[in-house]
Amino acid sequence: MVTQRGERRRGTSTTGCLVSLLVLVAVLYYGVNIGEVYFRYYRLADEMDTQARVAAALDNGTIQRRVAMAIQEIGLPEAASANLQITRSPSPRQITIETTYSEFVHLPLFNHTFRLHPRATAPL
DSSP states (O other): OBOTTSOBOOTHHHHHHHHHHHHHHHHHHHHHHHHHHHHHHHHHHHHHHHHHHTGGGSOHHHHHHHHHHHHHHHTOOHHHHHTOEEEEETTTTEEEEEOOEEEEEEETTEEEEEEEOOEEEEEO
């Protein structure tokens, strides 16, 4: 391209913009897919915290059903329900709700298994 002064312009600004845009799209794509794993994790952790806070008025079976229902609604693997543990300790009087599960993320140039262990503890 020739400017009004007769100088030639190089296309580096256009190429640089294109590369920047491509990098931004890649970061967003990977970030959204990996972010979903942590978003589901924090939703479960929040539900477990809620159930731990009201645990003094509930039995373990009710808490187990509520958390298992939340696991299903969130769309977590069945292992999260199968590994769910509720422990009440007498000294100090507290309840612990915890589980473990894994989520596999398959993306171009990135395959990873996230092993997650949400846990909630509250006094009784």
